[in-house]
Amino acid sequence: MVAVAPGMEVGLELRARLADLYCAYDDALNDGALERWPELFTEACVYKVIPRENVEQGFPVALIYCESRDMLVDRVVALRETALFAPRIARRITSGICLRAIEPDGLHLTASFAVFQTMQDQPSELFLCGRCQDRVVDDGGALRFAERLCIYDSTIIPTSLVYPV
Amino acid sequence: MVAVAPGMEVGLELRARLADLYCAYDDALNDGALERWPELFTEACVYKVIPRENVEQGFPVALIYCESRDMLVDRVVALRETALFAPRIARRITSGICLRAIEPDGLHLTASFAVFQTMQDQPSELFLCGRCQDRVVDDGGALRFAERLCIYDSTIIPTSLVYPV
Amino acid sequence: MVAVAPGMEVGLELRARLADLYCAYDDALNDGALERWPELFTEACVYKVIPRENVEQGFPVALIYCESRDMLVDRVVALRETALFAPRIARRITSGICLRAIEPDGLHLTASFAVFQTMQDQPSELFLCGRCQDRVVDDGGALRFAERLCIYDSTIIPTSLVYPV
Amino acid sequence: MSAQPATATREWPDEGSSRVPNWVYTDPQIFARELDLVFGASDWLYVCLETEIPNPGDFKRSQLGNREVVAVRGTDGTINVLVNRCAHRSMQVCTASRGSAKEFVCPYHQWTYDLAGNLLGIPFRRGYRGQGGMPPDFRPEEHGLQRLAVTHRHGVVFASFGAPNESLESYLGERMLGYFDRVFDGRQLVVLGHMRQRIPSNWKLMFENIKDPYHASLLHVFLVTFGLFRLDQQSAVEMDETGRHAVLVSRRGAQETNEATAQMRAFKPGFALQDKRLLDPVREFPGDATVVMQTLWPNLIVQQQSNTLAMRQIVPHDARSFDLAWTFFGYADDTPEMHQRRLRQANLMGPAGLVSLDDSEAMLLSQAGIDTNDDKTCVVEMGGRAVVNEPHMVTETAIRGFYQHYRSVMEL
Amino acid sequence: MSAQPATATREWPDEGSSRVPNWVYTDPQIFARELDLVFGASDWLYVCLETEIPNPGDFKRSQLGNREVVAVRGTDGTINVLVNRCAHRSMQVCTASRGSAKEFVCPYHQWTYDLAGNLLGIPFRRGYRGQGGMPPDFRPEEHGLQRLAVTHRHGVVFASFGAPNESLESYLGERMLGYFDRVFDGRQLVVLGHMRQRIPSNWKLMFENIKDPYHASLLHVFLVTFGLFRLDQQSAVEMDETGRHAVLVSRRGAQETNEATAQMRAFKPGFALQDKRLLDPVREFPGDATVVMQTLWPNLIVQQQSNTLAMRQIVPHDARSFDLAWTFFGYADDTPEMHQRRLRQANLMGPAGLVSLDDSEAMLLSQAGIDTNDDKTCVVEMGGRAVVNEPHMVTETAIRGFYQHYRSVMEL
Amino acid sequence: MSAQPATATREWPDEGSSRVPNWVYTDPQIFARELDLVFGASDWLYVCLETEIPNPGDFKRSQLGNREVVAVRGTDGTINVLVNRCAHRSMQVCTASRGSAKEFVCPYHQWTYDLAGNLLGIPFRRGYRGQGGMPPDFRPEEHGLQRLAVTHRHGVVFASFGAPNESLESYLGERMLGYFDRVFDGRQLVVLGHMRQRIPSNWKLMFENIKDPYHASLLHVFLVTFGLFRLDQQSAVEMDETGRHAVLVSRRGAQETNEATAQMRAFKPGFALQDKRLLDPVREFPGDATVVMQTLWPNLIVQQQSNTLAMRQIVPHDARSFDLAWTFFGYADDTPEMHQRRLRQANLMGPAGLVSLDDSEAMLLSQAGIDTNDDKTCVVEMGGRAVVNEPHMVTETAIRGFYQHYRSVMEL
Numbered sequence A, B, C: 001m002v003a004v005a006p007g008m009e010v011g012l013e014l015r016a017r018l019a020d021l022y023c024a025y026d027d028a029l030n031d032g033a034l035e036r037w038p039e040l041f042t043e044a045c046v047y048k049v050i051p052r053e054n055v056e057q058g059f060p061v062a063l064i065y066c067e068s069r070d071m072l073v074d075r076v077v078a079l080r081e082t083a084l085f086a087p088r089i090a091r092r093i094t095s096g097i098c099l100r101a102i103e104p105d106g107l108h109l110t111a112s113f114a115v116f117q118t119m120q121d122q123p124s125e126l127f128l129c130g131r132c133q134d135r136v137v138d139d140g141g142a143l144r145f146a147e148r149l150c151i152y153d154s155t156i157i158p159t160s161l162v163y164p165v
Numbered sequence D, E, F: 001m002s003a004q005p006a007t008a009t010r011e012w013p014d015e016g017s018s019r020v021p022n023w024v025y026t027d028p029q030i031f032a033r034e035l036d037l038v039f040g041a042s043d044w045l046y047v048c049l050e051t052e053i054p055n056p057g058d059f060k061r062s063q064l065g066n067r068e069v070v071a072v073r074g075t076d077g078t079i080n081v082l083v084n085r086c087a088h089r090s091m092q093v094c095t096a097s098r099g100s101a102k103e104f105v106c107p108y109h110q111w112t113y114d115l116a117g118n119l120l121g122i123p124f125r126r127g128y129r130g131q132g133g134m135p136p137d138f139r140p141e142e143h144g145l146q147r148l149a150v151t152h153r154h155g156v157v158f159a160s161f162g163a164p165n166e167s168l169e170s171y172l173g174e175r176m177l178g179y180f181d182r183v184f185d186g187r188q189l190v191v192l193g194h195m196r197q198r199i200p201s202n203w204k205l206m207f208e209n210i211k212d213p214y215h216a217s218l219l220h221v222f223l224v225t226f227g228l229f230r231l232d233q234q235s236a237v238e239m240d241e242t243g244r245h246a247v248l249v250s251r252r253g254a255q256e257t258n259e260a261t262a263q264m265r266a267f268k269p270g271f272a273l274q275d276k277r278l279l280d281p282v283r284e285f286p287g288d289a290t291v292v293m294q295t296l297w298p299n300l301i302v303q304q305q306s307n308t309l310a311m312r313q314i315v316p317h318d319a320r321s322f323d324l325a326w327t328f329f330g331y332a333d334d335t336p337e338m339h340q341r342r343l344r345q346a347n348l349m350g351p352a353g354l355v356s357l358d359d360s361e362a363m364l365l366s367q368a369g370i371d372t373n374d375d376k377t378c379v380v381e382m383g384g385r386a387v388v389n390e391p392h393m394v395t396e397t398a399i400r401g402f403y404q405h406y407r408s409v410m411e412l
């Protein structure tokens, strides 16, 4: 259930549509269906993966810094075509999706995420956890992320961040 | 919130009923109330716990392979009456429940799961995570699993899989 | 989605309001906004963090044992003003929120929780997991916890329990 | 970390027990020796409270040093402490952490032991239809569970891996025994519950912490602010003859400003509780001491902090971590108010204790400082360099006493 | 844990192979020697089934001892077993766990090896426009992937790090070969799937477990209750000449009460299955043995338990943990019913097996008992103290045989 | 893993620095020696950028080797680097990772140090009302925080545990200093942010990776495909006199096919970006080099890859893991476009970098190949066996230079 912040009145239908979007996001990553992932963003989207430390200190550098859906596509293609990495499986879960404000520029939400990772012939492990800070808009009838900031709690990435989170 | 895949129209009531079923499932396992667990399946159900590796390669062998509710009951009784194992507590969480299709043979859903395990006087640890591939049917007024495949991401089970997941 | 136990009929609106409360709780802790945390309880609330072991054996001692909202406030102030601890970030997730009974004294719910913890310059780790046993009441128009028992699965706390869970 | 020399070449600083070299907190070989010489010798180790196993057959697992034992009340009511290892092929015989049993049956081949650890039965010992079985000269009496020497006093159970050449009373010594009997006065004890935490530091830092009254007024803002422990109160640090056991004794003071608080950054004069019930201590022991913390070599702290009473058992894991296992208790004759008071005051203790979490975090931060500086040395000179009892708190004498004994045991 | 003496000073108990000192399960130096002497010498180690790499270029990774290897079918159809380490700067050349390849290209600098491990190409070996490149005297033929000696029999692939001075057939010995050929009779094998578990115990406890018929009737309530394995059935424990390999042979019995079940606590006469299909074994091999468990030094268990057939490969990680990798298989000519039966009976085996989870948990509990008692010794005297073949189950003879061989290999 | 011989018996291969024995990446004793001889000696270690602690009292923690230090700007504006360990009982004095302070107060007993590490105050040093306190002969000046030798140049701070007998300038040598000053030209630096990753490999593999131009054209498909780094471009590998420091210098090329790309599997001629902004490099330094990667012994990489500038600090944890801590920076006079460009190009670097994740994964896979083959040896012969500067990329000369110096430092 997508929750809403105290004092807001939001219909159940919108909550359900948002839940569908958030679920589709995790699903794209968990299925390894990276190709579906950019479709959940608007064309002019912003997507960043950034350590909490940088956010708190006002540092702009992000591990992944995309300024358009095209850049998301470029990253997916680059991962598929150019990158070397040891095989791994990611499993992303989301909790505490909260609609915090409805503004002219879209719906503002936050959510907690955790990603578990499984390296070949190794037990599954917690890889990262953190918070998403999102702006969602109605993009021609479909809800899409106009902005998604994945702010992870740790300063440390175990080895590499191969797949987006 | 149970989400639905893009393009589907599903009423909120059905979403709620499905949420109840999924919650009851985790609950039965988390309470250690294994006896309630078979009741969430149909009589002719299929239940398997299987590594992703086998699914991907088309290998049929599963760690748990039950072809009826009776076999689920047999497993519960066997665990209770015959098995030796060091005491442990399981905690199962579910995320990203998604209704993907409504077919004549039932509702097809997927969901992510993670199981944390606590051995005696040890800290809690991630035990397994993976994806459920489910078929749910209305079984005389109650939703039940006609099929549940628990496909875990790792190839490795830490020590033993004592309780179903 | 807040689920309901088999046999109960509960409107979607109540489910949504409960989801909002549960989300607000995690949110207060995840934001490090401890000051918002006592507001989610009634004035005469009971809040405990207690190992499963003690509950099972009928031992009353709890790690945190608060008998009023004031005591929650006192704990927050004490943490802020008096305690020494190494910096850390907590991330709490909730799963399987289930409304089990509606009694004269309020709504009885259970839920699973997991807390991930991140120490400075260390990877995030599972800190605790367990079950909440809650009583929620309508407190002047707002749902609040009249009682929240956080029963954690392990007997072991890694180092210290600094923040409430 | 510098390249670790062999233990044999470790040399204690010339200054003696007023200095502690950081390698005692990090060296795995030192730790291995401690398991033998500190935890595995003839000392009396705390096991559990008698009331945890009230009836014949009741058992509870405990960890002494790194060994798993089972404390079990025999059919005759005596308490046995048995090493949890089957004499056959070393499996843990008892998998539950507590319960009640008529005998212990090893799950692997069902060798069966009575509650005193004697080997009662071996399935197919004589073979089956003339085939197999144990050799005729097999002597079951040589294959029981290892059974420890056991003693107990006023409800507290101790055991020893060796053959102690002194009673618990003489082991504690007269002075320590007095303090012990102050809390364990023969009244029936009641367990209120357990807590347990895994602390990423050497186990000795726990003892140092409790033997160190100097820190209490400085680190524990909560304690100090509410006058629960103040260095300007009349107090004492006392030890037994050897220095291995100690008590800290203190009295409650007011939340007032004076020449001592001037040196205590911790003191926050303006801080007040919203719910006063959290701090509502009542005097319950003879004398005017309100805090008595007793450290008993090698694995026990007896805590009487206002009305919270707890055994804190130290379970070392390796050089860099230990478990602290708390057993909170009261008395069978506690009033309901006192019972409730103990539960409330437990908010100050344990892994989430408003006072004691300072200590577990201090240990974490100490080990962090030690780990990468194991060529450095701690300075333990507050109150001088001698090991003497002191009628005040401005001293680390009991830490020096501890290391004086430790060095003689460890031959360091 | 006591302070660990150097391996050189370890002394086996005087009683010989009827005793096993606990330090063989805990000492990291012993483990390091095992990697060399047990897993890295001239013995034949199980690698995989031929059917897992049916076509030229098909490969599968495997772990022999602690080394990662790639078993790959060469263009000529022969099987090569290559150490997965680039001759340049040691990177793993193959990152997939299985697949098909024309050659192996190291990702780092694209040194390229053929399917026999020969170094085929080095980018810029001759430099670029006259600059750089490998020295003129660089000899590619000296820088291939390490290639092991390989043999196979009836679809099962073995390899050796050394230069074995005997064929697989002579390595197994006549008796063991007979049992081997009973399951691997030349029919085409079909893989049904994999399972893998990480067991927190020394790898030798796995062998002990399977070489120990004594436990089966006592630990495995499920097995015993349904008569799948009973000590009162005609049975045998047999070894090769050296004691390193063994088989346990048993026959199915009825779910009945008799003088044997009287000594078997495990036996639950009243227990019945709701769905009988779980236990519907059918005789498929010549003779009346229904269970044959074969342990082949140093890393393989061949399991024929009713109609579940599996290779269990032992992959040691350190003194205190190993992976058990299961490959379930059947035959190409299995009927659909037999196929389904194998899948159903797999419920009894693997990490969740209603029988075998008892064993993985027993190993966990054994190592727990061993870890903190490594100064103690296991007693392996059931069936006497000798290493002899026995026509019954009331014996630990095959464990003694294993340690007899182990000691000679390890010079202990 | 073979049984690990004592370090003393380790012998470097006869071939010299063109071979690297795998045990340098796995042996804990070698690692312990490195902490002393490589990271704990008189070399200049990178600490932080000056701009991270602009004002008096500003501090930032850093890790030099395995030691935690605090870099703090003193009241007079000078920078102090202090070991984060209280002189009393070794607690970490500073728990925040950055901030601003007037003094450092140890939480345990509030010993107070000034920003230069001098011990300013000890609560109750003189006791309380005539009781306790430190001995009269206690000398605070002997109990400060350990303070390192510090130097800085153009905004970059270095420190040393020993007493360096040379200035940073002479330590770098003339040639390296030139490259250093190319990026650090005296302009005000601006931190853009941090990244950090924990890599499961020996720290030396990081240096090898950056000193190895040979891999860049072969491993980094992204880099090569877009012409950002091509072996067929004019380039150079240069070292200081000792071989410990090095630079790789390269130039951008076109995305074209030629005789070099024929040997580069990595090259994908058809690949194009949807959003070209990701790759929009602008020349900003004198000369036509577009990539200059400088490796400075023993813990720093200065990265100038097109317009991404970063310090990469190496923090070793143990033989098999290290942290790579990235500090991205620009200049105070950057235009908004250049600022944005740096942020965009950061997509190629760091733990998720489209280029550098190849490297972190290569290190993971290299260590995996090394771990179980520590009796094997790496071959470092590309470009010959000598340690000489080269005007091209087809060489591993800088790796040989590194090990030439390493061996002399480590006496191997």
Ligand code: FES
Pocket: D086, D087, D088, D089, D090, D091, D106, D107, D108, D109, D110, D111
């Ligand atoms: S190990 Fe206990 S009976 Fe065999």
Ligand code: FES
Pocket: E086, E087, E088, E089, E090, E091, E106, E107, E108, E109, E110, E111
């Ligand atoms: S490490 Fe394999 S090609 Fe260089």
Ligand code: FES
Pocket: F086, F087, F088, F089, F090, F091, F106, F107, F108, F109, F110, F111
């Ligand atoms: S340890 Fe720092 S003041 Fe005591």
Ligand SMILES: [Fe+3]
Pocket: D209, D215, D216, D220, D356, D359
């Ligand atoms: Fe304290």
Ligand SMILES: [Fe+3]
Pocket: E209, E215, E216, E220, E356, E359
């Ligand atoms: Fe078995």
Ligand SMILES: [Fe+3]
Pocket: F209, F215, F216, F220, F356, F359
């Ligand atoms: Fe690179």
